[in-house]
Amino acid sequence: MTLIKSISGIRGTIGGIAGNGLTPIDIVKFTAAYGSWVINRTNIKKIVLGRDARISGEMVNNLVIGTLQGLGIEVIDLGLSTTPTVEIAVPMEKAGGGIILTASHNPKQWNALKLLNDKGEFISDADGKEVLEIAEKSEFEFADVDSLGKVISNDTYLQKHIDIILDLPLVDVEAIKKANFKVAIDCVNSTGGIFVPALLKALGVETIYELYCEPNGHFPHNPEPLPENLTEIAKVVQTEKADLGIVVDPDVDRLCFVCEDGEMFGEEYTLVAVADYILKNNPGNAVSNLSSTRALRDVTELAGGEYHASAVGEVNVVNQMKATNAVIGGEGNGGIIYPELHYGRDALVGIALFLTHLAKFGKSISVLRKSYPEYHISKNKITLTPEMDIDALLIKVQEKYKDQPNSTIDGLKIEFDKEWVHLRRSNTEPIIRIYSEAGTETVAEGLASKIISDIKDILKLN
Numbered sequence: 001m002t003l004i005k006s007i008s009g010i011r012g013t014i015g016g017i018a019g020n021g022l023t024p025i026d027i028v029k030f031t032a033a034y035g036s037w038v039i040n041r042t043n044i045k046k047i048v049l050g051r052d053a054r055i056s057g058e059m060v061n062n063l064v065i066g067t068l069q070g071l072g073i074e075v076i077d078l079g080l081s082t083t084p085t086v087e088i089a090v091p092m093e094k095a096g097g098g099i100i101l102t103a104s105h106n107p108k109q110w111n112a113l114k115l116l117n118d119k120g121e122f123i124s125d126a127d128g129k130e131v132l133e134i135a136e137k138s139e140f141e142f143a144d145v146d147s148l149g150k151v152i153s154n155d156t157y158l159q160k161h162i163d164i165i166l167d168l169p170l171v172d173v174e175a176i177k178k179a180n181f182k183v184a185i186d187c188v189n190s191t192g193g194i195f196v197p198a199l200l201k202a203l204g205v206e207t208i209y210e211l212y213c214e215p216n217g218h219f220p221h222n223p224e225p226l227p228e229n230l231t232e233i234a235k236v237v238q239t240e241k242a243d244l245g246i247v248v249d250p251d252v253d254r255l256c257f258v259c260e261d262g263e264m265f266g267e268e269y270t271l272v273a274v275a276d277y278i279l280k281n282n283p284g285n286a287v288s289n290l291s292s293t294r295a296l297r298d299v300t301e302l303a304g305g306e307y308h309a310s311a312v313g314e315v316n317v318v319n320q321m322k323a324t325n326a327v328i329g330g331e332g333n334g335g336i337i338y339p340e341l342h343y344g345r346d347a348l349v350g351i352a353l354f355l356t357h358l359a360k361f362g363k364s365i366s367v368l369r370k371s372y373p374e375y376h377i378s379k380n381k382i383t384l385t386p387e388m389d390i391d392a393l394l395i396k397v398q399e400k401y402k403d404q405p406n407s408t409i410d411g412l413k414i415e416f417d418k419e420w421v422h423l424r425r426s427n428t429e430p431i432i433r434i435y436s437e438a439g440t441e442t443v444a445e446g447l448a449s450k451i452i453s454d455i456k457d458i459l460k461l462n
Helices: 024-042 057-070 083-091 124-135 157-166 173-179 190-200 231-239 270-281 293-304 314-324 347-361 365-370 390-400 441-461
Strands: 003-006 008-012 046-051 074-080 097-101 112-117 151-153 182-186 207-211 244-248 255-258 285-289 308-310 326-331 335-337 374-385 411-414 419-425 431-438
Touching: 003 124, 003 390, 008 024, 024 097, 024 112, 024 124, 046 083, 046 112, 046 270, 057 074, 057 097, 057 112, 083 097, 083 157, 083 326, 083 347, 112 190, 151 285, 157 190, 173 347, 182 190, 182 231, 190 207, 190 244, 190 347, 207 231, 231 244, 231 255, 231 335, 244 347, 255 270, 255 347, 270 285, 270 293, 270 326, 270 335, 270 347, 270 365, 285 293, 285 314, 293 308, 308 314, 314 326, 314 335, 347 365, 374 441, 390 411, 390 419, 390 431, 390 441, 431 441
Parallel strands: 046 074, 046 097, 074 151, 182 207, 182 244, 285 308, 285 326
Antiparallel strands: 003 008, 008 112, 097 112, 244 255, 326 335, 374 431, 411 419, 419 431
């Protein structure tokens, strides 16, 4: 059993012993800490709650609602929802915060409490530490019987989210209708199965081949939208002669596409394509994290904007976007952040913008993919001994490549013309993750191998 307490929330496997798994006791404890933090911070006794469709969702939902009521907090329960929908609902409800019950792309035995501030954005590093401190000290004061919070069920936000997307100036429903797209979707039996078909119909897509759209939490395959998990939708796209396939993760904040020939568009290129469309119509800056493809920088600079990189993590991307007034941003895992709507990864707005882009492009999705610079990312890791000083090791690697442009805002990223390698230490294990990118897979892997060899040489000298 696993329980991971982090600044962005609490995540773990269901069951086991309290403190070792995500048990009812842990759920109540951290909900009480977060609810107390919201009251202390905002003096607003209202929190929006939504969940994905995973099997443990109802149990966790009941515990969270009861705990928040016990603190005297009014709960706006959206029921089966998506992460971006809850993010939108928090400011619309003038709530003090929001909780999404989802373990995102993790398998069915996992669940988590994702925590939002009163803007509907993920809480900051400092805020997260405060919540963990309240939990550690059990500094909770519960309400008396006359002051218990009430629960309001609200199922209107599916339509509200769609309506806001349709109202965006760069979403062209008429162009999408005219394109007469045939679309296959894989929603991994979670809440995308409710939201994605509804959005597509609102956008004028009449032919939809639905794969795993029953929100019962029984994931038919590993729910992370990686190529090895998407063989079935690739076959459906080809068999049905669909124009494209659309895949979302369980909480609908990650998005990837399948080309008409069954090949993957590439989740790194979800953001690249959407950014291309945004920047051509609304010139400005773009942001992604240090481990995302260089193709976004190429597309941004071609459109006359500036590209900025952030540390890994959605909160960091959002902070950098605000600092640079970026018009588009996100992460290479298929996360689109479009500030015109809200500062959070949102697969639904990504779908609407991408389909508009594809409709106006007027050619196949595979031709669109070929219009972007070709890069390949290789992902590796090296395991070290627990007593190893990883920070000192990274400093020595940086010294070896001191003549190359590099960044230390998150581990160490070294650039070699249009190639790069990014070394990040794990927060939980004695591991350095090594991401590298180049024009071909072979060169990217060679670059990673060279850095791994350098690390081994440095270790031998110590």
